[in-house]
Amino acid sequence: MAERPAAPESDTRWRSGGGFMLAALGSAVGLGNVWRFSYVVGENGGGAFLLVYLLALLLVGVPLLVAEFALGRAMRRESVAAIRRLAAGSPWRHIAWLSLVAPSLVLAYYSVVAGWVLRYLMDFSFGPPTAAGDHAAAFSAHVAGTLEPLAWQAVMLGATAAAIANEVTRGIERLNRVLMPLLALLLLAMLLQAATLDGFSRGLAFLFRPDWAALAQPRVYVAALGQVFFSLGLAMGVMVTFGSYLPRGTALHRPALAIAFGDTLAALAAGLVIFPAVFTLGLDPAQGPGLAFVVLPEVFARIPGGRLVGVAFFLLLTVAALTSMASLLEVPVAYTIQRFRVSRATASWAWMLALFLLGVPASLGYGAWSRVRDAAGRGILELMDAAAVDLLLPLNGLLLSLLIGWAWNGRRAAAATGIRPRWLAWLWLGVVRFLLPTLLLVVLGAGIARL
Numbered sequence: 001m002a003e004r005p006a007a008p009e010s011d012t013r014w015r016s017g018g019g020f021m022l023a024a025l026g027s028a029v030g031l032g033n034v035w036r037f038s039y040v041v042g043e044n045g046g047g048a049f050l051l052v053y054l055l056a057l058l059l060v061g062v063p064l065l066v067a068e069f070a071l072g073r074a075m076r077r078e079s080v081a082a083i084r085r086l087a088a089g090s091p092w093r094h095i096a097w098l099s100l101v102a103p104s105l106v107l108a109y110y111s112v113v114a115g116w117v118l119r120y121l122m123d124f125s126f127g128p129p130t131a132a133g134d135h136a137a138a139f140s141a142h143v144a145g146t147l148e149p150l151a152w153q154a155v156m157l158g159a160t161a162a163a164i165a166n167e168v169t170r171g172i173e174r175l176n177r178v179l180m181p182l183l184a185l186l187l188l189a190m191l192l193q194a195a196t197l198d199g200f201s202r203g204l205a206f207l208f209r210p211d212w213a214a215l216a217q218p219r220v221y222v223a224a225l226g227q228v229f230f231s232l233g234l235a236m237g238v239m240v241t242f243g244s245y246l247p248r249g250t251a252l253h254r255p256a257l258a259i260a261f262g263d264t265l266a267a268l269a270a271g272l273v274i275f276p277a278v279f280t281l282g283l284d285p286a287q288g289p290g291l292a293f294v295v296l297p298e299v300f301a302r303i304p305g306g307r308l309v310g311v312a313f314f315l316l317l318t319v320a321a322l323t324s325m326a327s328l329l330e331v332p333v334a335y336t337i338q339r340f341r342v343s344r345a346t347a348s349w350a351w352m353l354a355l356f357l358l359g360v361p362a363s364l365g366y367g368a369w370s371r372v373r374d375a376a377g378r379g380i381l382e383l384m385d386a387a388a389v390d391l392l393l394p395l396n397g398l399l400l401s402l403l404i405g406w407a408w409n410g411r412r413a414a415a416a417t418g419i420r421p422r423w424l425a426w427l428w429l430g431v432v433r434f435l436l437p438t439l440l441l442v443v444l445g446a447g448i449a450r451l
């Protein structure tokens, strides 16, 4: 197969490190930080989960992020081609498929949740207000619908496909540059409000005081590692592609650490808004994927000017979701254009249709097909999420770390990171060669045992 040409030298490079950081952070910060982080923390016992999450972030997330950036930069290719090039001639090249399958599967159900966000934006903007106390019922009623949630999902996917088809992702990124700091400010303001709640200290304790008994449960480790992959956008080909636009020579551990830090800060801010409210209102922190969609509107319904805050919040979250969706869709689209020589528009709309259809069961799982559940009571969306995040991503992370750590000449790989002093680059290589495969294998085993 013909290889994709190297990234053009001039205009697709990031002009500044800051521009790159904001773009990578923009794709990292999304529904994962607000919706997924809060519900997974809530289901896995709070503080114990957070502790494992932070460990996994430093031990697995950051080194793997460096590895993906380094691979993309050294190969000067988007992810599928970069992996194939490094693995040229060996069966390892087939693992490139995982970097295509994983983002597609994630995008299919991510767009369902993004549709919920858009629907809330519309409700807060134009709908009649829902009374305080009624938001749990309102959420259940909305997601149980058939056509309406599917329509919102289609709108979000359509907007993403339009952006990718017309190559306006640069524009979205610029928009993001303004709106993301606004989202941070809004979360900060909501945090100050949360600090006045009766349940604030219980919320803090839930989030920061580890319940040590929870550490004995394997599922906490599986969930924490999966969330690290999801939230940083790892093992989905995106960060390899980002790396291919980086100028040579700069050290990669600094942007990787900064992205991990910023992404975690956004998740913690959301957690610090959500959990105090959960305990103040007497809600269940372990209620699953609806958590943020029930708790935050309850908060907005109770504070002065809450309606406006709600509009602003859901608007910013819609944009955050769109930037993440655009990064995800770009992976299969870029591959399809080059492999089948179709136009960007054809590839974008064909993928949008396929991913919409793949997402339909996830949406219906809350309504017409709500009886489809596993023994643990997880519905279709949660099962797709578990398959992608608890299995596919760690599996792809494992294979990627083996490929990058072992198929690449060690000296070249270490040099490709640009990390100085030398020993630090070798430490990174050691982590990629030994620690990552070991940890990922263990957690993957635990994930499979949970199926």
Ligand code: TRP
Pocket (backbone or CB within 6 Å): 027, 028, 029, 030, 031, 032, 033, 106, 230, 231, 232, 233, 234, 236, 238, 324, 325, 327, 328
């Ligand atoms: N990290 C994004 C979020 O937190 C979602 C996501 C998953 C993503 N994988 C990605 C974004 C890959 C961009 C690239 O919502």
